[in-house]
Amino acid sequence: MASRATAAPLHQTENKMKPSEPVKEATEHFPPSDPHVLMDAISETVTIGTLPPLHFLNETVFEKTASDREDCEKILSRTAEQRSDLISGVYEGGLKVWECTYDLLEVIEKDGETFGGKTVLDLGCGAGLLGILALKRGAKQVHFQDYNSTVIEQLTVPNVMLNCQEDDEDSEDDKEGEKQREDVFKKKAKGKEEEEDGNPPMKKRATDLSQNLLLNRCQFFSGDWSTFLTLVLKKNPSLKYNIILTSETIYNTAYYPVLHETLHQLLAPDGLIYLATKSHYFGVGGGLHLFETFVEERGIFSLSHLWDGEEGLQRHVVVLRIKKPKDT
Numbered sequence: 001m002a003s004r005a006t007a008a009p010l011h012q013t014e015n016k017m018k019p020s021e022p023v024k025e026a027t028e029h030f031p032p033s034d035p036h037v038l039m040d041a042i043s044e045t046v047t048i049g050t051l052p053p054l055h056f057l058n059e060t061v062f063e064k065t066a067s068d069r070e071d072c073e074k075i076l077s078r079t080a081e082q083r084s085d086l087i088s089g090v091y092e093g094g095l096k097v098w099e100c101t102y103d104l105l106e107v108i109e110k111d112g113e114t115f116g117g118k119t120v121l122d123l124g125c126g127a128g129l130l131g132i133l134a135l136k137r138g139a140k141q142v143h144f145q146d147y148n149s150t151v152i153e154q155l156t157v158p159n160v161m162l163n164c165q166e167d168d169e170d171s172e173d174d175k176e177g178e179k180q181r182e183d184v185f186k187k188k189a190k191g192k193e194e195e196e197d198g199n200p201p202m203k204k205r206a207t208d209l210s211q212n213l214l215l216n217r218c219q220f221f222s223g224d225w226s227t228f229l230t231l232v233l234k235k236n237p238s239l240k241y242n243i244i245l246t247s248e249t250i251y252n253t254a255y256y257p258v259l260h261e262t263l264h265q266l267l268a269p270d271g272l273i274y275l276a277t278k279s280h281y282f283g284v285g286g287g288l289h290l291f292e293t294f295v296e297e298r299g300i301f302s303l304s305h306l307w308d309g310e311e312g313l314q315r316h317v318v319v320l321r322i323k324k325p326k327d328t
Contacts, residue, residue, distance in 0.1 A: 026223030026231040027149060031157045031215060043162055046102070046129070049109040052136045055162045056127045057155060059096065069154050095151060097127050098248040100276035100315050104130060107307050107317045108274070115139040118242035121266060123225075123249065128156040130245040130274075132163050135214055142218050143232075143241075149222040157220055164214040225255070225262045233265065240268035250291040251281035263320070264300050273301070273320035278313055288316050295320070 042061045047053045116138035122131030125144040135142045144156050221228050232239060244267055249259065263273055280287040295301050301320040309315040 023227060024147060024222070024224045026221055026227035028231070028235075029149065029152045029157065029220040029222060031161060031218075031220070038158060038161055038165065041158065041162065046105070048102070048105050051105060051109050051133060053166075054105075054129050054132055054136075055166060056097065056129060056159045057162075069150075095126070095155060097129065100278065100317075101126075101129055101247045103307065103309065103315050104245065104247050104274055104276035104317050105133065107276075108133065111306070113137075113243075115243065119143075119240070119268075121145065121241040121244045123244055123246040123262070125156055126151060126247075128159050130247065131218075132160055134243070134245065135160070135217060136163065139243075140217065143221065144218065145221045145223075145225075145228055147222065147224065152220050152222045160215065160218055160220075164212045225258045229258075229262045229265055239266070240271065241266050242268050242271050244271065244273045246273065247276040248278070250275070250277050250288070251284045251286040253286045253290055253294075256286075256291065256294045260294065260298055260300070264322075267320075267322060269322055271322070274306075274317065275320060276315070276317045278315050280313070288318070299323070 042058045043055045044058050045053045045055050114137050115134040117140050118134075118138075119141045120131060120134040120139045121143045122128060122134070123145050125131055125146050128144050131142045131144050144152065144160070146152050146156060221231065223231070244263060250256070267273060277288050277291070279289065292303055295303055300323065302323050303318055303320050305316060305318050307317040
């Protein structure tokens with residue numbers, strides 16, 4: 001995501017940027033009931049305005065412990081060897097939280113979207129912060145999708161579990177009141193004693209999240225958008241998302257046709273697509289202007305700007321809607 005802008009015609013750019021790797025088949029992933037991935041996890045928290053706090057694994061710690069993680073795709077070692085945040089068709093940048101994600105969170109906070117009772121897709125989710133926000137704000141169902149299975153298993157799922165675990169603890173405190181809080185303090189004290197005796201502290205012991213109401217609203221998928229679309233429609237042919245959230249996914253013009261088709265097939269008639277992006281992705285070829293042109297040529301969606309940043313490399317948040325007959 002960094003070095004040379006291009007003004008080549010869209011069809012030429014598409015051919016030039018076609019990934020060399022074969023299409024990655026979509027897979028559904030299931031969170032473990034025993035969340036060992038959270039043991040000794042070091043996380044950080046982002047809080048924007050009135051939004052609930054969002055927790056995610058610390059990126060630096062994640063990179064330093066990469067060699068200890070399961071990675072059947074070998075993307076952790078390959079990105080380290082090539083010193084790249086993007087290897088087209090191999091690794092699509094999901095291990096980083098990119099700037100535009102924060103832009104979209106701020107726009108959602110100002111826009112007042114609560115997600116209450118809605119079905120939401122976090123497309124190209126990476127760390128999953130957008131979907132986690134929807135989950136915490138009352139979404140009925142949230143699906144997370146990323147190109148890489150390693151990203152889903154080692155980053156997205158743990159991040160969702162971190163936030164579900166915290167909400168579980170907060171809910172229990174609310175239900176049980178002061179007496180329950182006193183019990184928690186006693187248990188923590190006991191856990192400290194056990195730690196001194198060589199046993200792990202209670203707060204770091206894995207707890208069963210299989211019955212967590214928030215986690216049970218989530219589904220996780222990896223794979224190419226075309227195979228993801230096929231898998232989702234095969235599982236639930238009538239599924240339509242009320243809201244699709246996607247950030248930094250239009251950097252490669254070669255992906256525009258399949259991205260557009262996925263959005264078209266999965267968005268509910270009155271649904272919204274929130275897209276956060278940069279004006280240009282130097283060296284990769286994509287950007288908002290080219291995507292707007294692509295969308296306009298297809299004639300399916302209307303596109304409106306919600307926010308345009310003016311400083312540095314310009315960033316934007318736009319919303320797409322399916323055109324009504326009167327709009328065409």
